[in-house]
Amino acid sequence: MSFVFLPPQPKPLLTLESPDSDYLFTLAWSPIRPLLLSVGDGDGRILVFDLLESMLAPALIMPPSASSSNSNDQDRAAIYTLSWNVQEPALVAGADVKGRIQVWNLSDNYAKLQPNEMRLIQQMGNLHA
Amino acid sequence: MSFDAFSLGGGASLSPTAAAATASASSPSSSAAAATPAPNPDGLDDYDLPESFTIPSNWRDRVSRAHREQQTEVVVLKEAASQVKVRVTREVQTETAASTLLEEGAPLPAGFDAFLSRVHSDILEQLDANLSSHAFDDYNLLGGGGGGLMGMGSGGMGGRPGELDAPVGFEELFALQHVQAIQDLSRHEELAAAEAAMRGHGSNTKKNRGRVAAASSEGGPAVLGLSWSCNGSVLAASYGRSDHIGWCTHSTATLAFWNIMRRQISSTRADFTLETECCCMCLAFHPERPTILAGGMFNGEIRVWDTSLLQDGGAGSGSSGITLSPSDAVDPYAADGNPLLMRSSIDDHFHREPIAKLQWVRDSNRSWQLVSVAGDGKVLFWPMEDVTNKLSYPTEGYTLTPTEAWHGQGHTRNRFQVLGGVSVAFAQQGAINSAATSEAGGTVATSTKSSSSSSPYFVASTEGGGIVRVALSPILKRKGYIKTGGEGGGFRWNRDAHRLLESADASSKFELKRMVERYARSVQAESIELEHVFGAKPPPHQLYPTNIDRAFEGHAGPAYGLAFNPFERRIFASASTDGRIKIFHINSVREGEEADRRRTRVGRGVRSECRHSFAVLVVCAHRSLFFA
16 A cells, blocks of 8 residues: 555535534435435434535434334444435435335425525535636 | 105195295295385394294194004803793593493394395305315414425324424325345345355355355345436335345345325335346436336446336336336337346446446437446446447446546556546436426536536546546537548448547547457448447557546545535535535635646646537545555
8 A cells, every 4th residue: 555645636615514423325415405405324314404504514304214213223224325306305215224215204494495595506606617 | 654745745735845945945935924024124134034934834743643442342142941831731532432242132233134144154165265275384483494294194293203293394204115125135145144054164155154244244135226206206216235245146136116196105015116136236217207217236237127017017007197108119218018128238348346326417419328337437328319229338438547636646557546436426417307407408508618617527436535527528519420541441430439439548549449440340340330349349448538637625435425416517515424525616626726727627628629518427436546
């Protein structure tokens, strides 16, 4: 193994952290809200970040499947894959490594375009011409 | 003063001036005065006449002057104010109104019965309408959280049992698990364990024992891929094992489909299923065709299914709204009774490692292509609407390799290393809906023309946690066949074959071309098609260029999640096993290196002079950057 000098690389605009710095396996943007994104973590939770609301903490933390929440920690099953329903943008599905699939229904403020949101994301886009 | 003397001079000319009077005695008036004593002429002699006499002038001998001053007396100021002392307030109020309530037993006013009978039906109707009205469903008194329930689903709002009506903003609609698939996978594992036990302590059981041990401890039957159909009614999940060691021997992997528009959904049994003999690692529904599903297998195959054929054979269909669109003659997804429409083969030029991600992307002609990325570091583009291709050959491909400029270490002839891809993202993504797609496609197309900074690219994440931007090769607009010159008369090249070769690394392009033409000649081909390019077996990393034009600050672990913002195509986010989500701008530069970036772009521009295509792609790879 050779250690090589790594040239500087462009930095992100923003870095979010999962509350427990847990593993994240999947990411998906909301199909309807430009500033909403969801990730699945190693404990079977789905975290929804609403950048309009907070750039620090997830707006929603959806708990793992009921069958795993009352068992011990070793039974925790990571969310491997996430998918938003493009026709019903309130619906997001996640599936874990135990083969359980959860379909979540988000409330309207997470499933409808919020005022100012489009302008903010465009401002982000215009940061580098 | 002199002025006075002068002006009076004329009037006083009869009078001798003081000077004249004193100066001479010969003036006439003096003579007359002197002659006055003349009556005594004989006394003249003894009259002692003075020699001269002086008449003093009385003209202005004394100037009186006065100086006076005057001043008024001291002015006395006075101020006075007056105010009314008494204030008066008056109020007026009407008299107390008389009660209009009828006393019990009092006679009803005339017309009251008629009024009641006239309005009571209207009132009842409105009250009934209130009961079923949704007018205030969305109304949120407190401004945050909460919200309306969607019409579907039966659970109440609230994340955890016990939190009553907490406005958490989400509810679990369904918890689904296809028990059969999990049992099948587990049974397979048990069989493998039994088989290993029967073989006893043979020399080759080490591997098997390792596999069994891994299965019992962690991993197990998992959902590896999940996708909603484009009409939002069907959810597909691929069941497989997450703990592969070596080959995938799970001959009982299952794809499970739920139709959530059904009235009754079984949480333990899928509506319909599909068996595969190899674990399917990722799924992607076609963005416009609700029944077309693509899956990437563990062994490196890509398969495309038509799920409508499964559903017909399954337990009932209908309400789903899934219908195969009328298949015209050129429908590239036309099925002949077999749900498996297409499958790619496994080869050095295709994928030999598990497909990490599949993505539907439009090409410049707005027809759909499938992009696959795998741990072998290849990103391949498969045309999906070419009826003759059907996943036989990719028409475009890139290799993810470290670059000198961005990774500090390029590859040499002796040492060729790749970055295993774990995900890929295109700025122009699958259709959100048809309007959004055309809009997005249009924007990208125009922006590519307007500025060089938005040359088409994609982003990929790698196994080592890196995130790289890969520029797409220019699209040659020509159609049909292209005649090229060359030794031995030249060949007619199929457009796709020509483009594939044109996009290859400049250093090896001619070598590749010679190789392909030699092969075509040996098989006596009339024109060079894609099959001849691959038949010549060129080195894959020469056929597929690297084209990495930027590497972003990576993660400490592979970024399995990578996606462009569907609304702002210059923003993408990555999520990694290091627990971080990073949101990047596609044009982000190194700190203080704007000029360097421009120079780099010019330098690359020489290699492929125009990069006109339509999409942007980001790739993540997870193999370590610095190992061969």
